[in-house]
Amino acid sequence: MMLVTSRRTGRWVIPKGNLMAGTPSHAAAALEAEEEAGIRGLACPVAIGSYRYRKRRRNGASLMVDVEVFPLSVSEELATWKEKDERERRWFTLAEAANAVDEPDLRELIRSFGPKEFRAAAVRTGMLNVVAKKSRIPKMFAWFQRLLPKTGNFFELFEAHALTITAAADALARLLQGASSPADHIREVNERETDADNIIREVLHTVRETFLTPFDRSAITSLIGSMDDSVDEMQAAVQAIDVYDVTEFDQEMKDMAAIIVDCARLTAEAIPLLRDVGRNGNRLHELTERMVRAENHADEVHRAGLKRNFREFGKVDTPRFIVAREIYKHLERIVDAFEDVANEIDGIVIDHA
Structure with missing residues (x-):
């Protein structure tokens, strides 16, 4: 800061x-x-x-x-x-x-x-590790642990995906802000979407081969799916900008991009807290509440931007209005996906906190 x-x-x-x-x-x-x-x-x-x-x-x-x-x-x-x-x-x-x-x-x-006290939640401390340390039987514990079914690296994959979303959101924001070399920012969003696809494929593969999962399997797939929807729509937005060669952006578009960046940041903070839902339930609820509030505000910005474009270009420059409507549609869907992420996290908190 x-x-x-x-x-x-x-x-x-x-x-x-x-x-x-x-x-x-x-x-x-x-x-x-x-x-x-x-x-x-x-x-x-x-x-x-x-x-x-x-x-x-x-x-x-x-x-x-x-x-x-x-x-x-x-x-x-x-x-x-x-x-x-x-x-x-x-x-x-x-x-x-x-x-x-x-x-x-x-x-x-x-x-x-970004409270410091929640960083500790990102450190995995299983109950078996605690028991082994207190009972002073690390060698026996290591032998016993090898016999246990695999639990998967879901948290690491979730966190990697959240960081990918944040990077894509930053690139999208730079593009809409009018930064130099727009092709570079479009390329970065596309590359981040590819990275996200690789992560979600690994998550789905891990779900199928893992005996013990930290949450219900449907909750895992729904959460990573909603996260992936956000970056998919980011890619759709920049591709529309590229196809129609858009170089100037409304203030409402920039405002929605700023909301997207903030939602990505909130997601990146929330995901590590899922490692200890019981301890972090209250903070997770605060973060998801912010995301839902941001989505409601984005709806207002979206309507205002569309209305202004229709008044200015609906009759005199219809193609320009259609292009603007296409970009607004993808920006709105990005924020909607973040609201879905918030709802999925809330569901996990309700089930496990």
């Missing part, structure tokens, strides 16, 4: 500013990030939370200010920017960023964005 210093006190803060008339909140936040931190990227229109702090005015008054926080996926760091000589910028780990800021609510918000 990038933080900047305050111009007056030099303390570490996030880039922020006042609302701008006629500009959506998340777009205003992105402009402030460029002016104060010299970074560009897609800001997700769904806020991750808010915090309150006391701000001292130039007239001496000290007033409470409510700040709504939007995640921004950084794709470019500028060498020069408006407030370069007035602030310092620095990348922090999430734990370091939480400790660096003064506002308690902001500190908790940063921690909830």
Whole structure:
């Protein structure tokens, strides 16, 4: 996470500013990030939370200010920017960023964005390992473990697929943001989709040959299937962009891409927590709730984008409207697939937590 210093006190803060008339909140936040931190990227229109702090005015008054926080996926760091000589910028780990800021609510918000305490969930600690360690019979345990049926490497495959989805979402976002060399971003999404196909084939093969599975077999195939649907639709979106040679994208398309990036990040955080559903049930529910809320917001953005395109081009440039509708369709299906991922994870939590 990038933080900047305050111009007056030099303390570490996030880039922020006042609302701008006629500009959506998340777009205003992105402009402030460029002016104060010299970074560009897609800001997700769904806020991750808010915090309150006391701000001292130039007239001496000290007033409470409510700040709504939007995640921004950084794709470019500028060498020069408006407030370069007035602030310092620095990348922090999430734990370091939480400790660096003064506002308690902001500190908790940063921690909830990717809490350190859940990283331990990614370490596999089976009950038999615990028993063997406490009973001091590692040699006997090793011999006994070799006699047990295979349990498969499902968690590793799930996590690899989640990372593939995240990389594909980032490439899609760069493409819609108008980054240079669009063919490279299209190619990356296609390559990531191929990687995802290889992973899902291995998952399905492992399901058939594994005696003990961590969840019901249908839950495993449904979860990996919904994850794969998201990256399939990403590929469909970039292929449509390539076929129709689209080079300019609506703000609503960029907003949907930002939502997709955020949903991919939430998926990548949630999947490792499935290693210990009982301990991580509450956090998993929080993450899936965010994904469902993001999907609802994406529906609104989708309708607004289609409506504006129909008004502007429906009668005067029908082919352009049809192309835009095609791209919006795939973007919506990507987010819908992430909602399916959230529902599948919720089902696992209900069954096992």
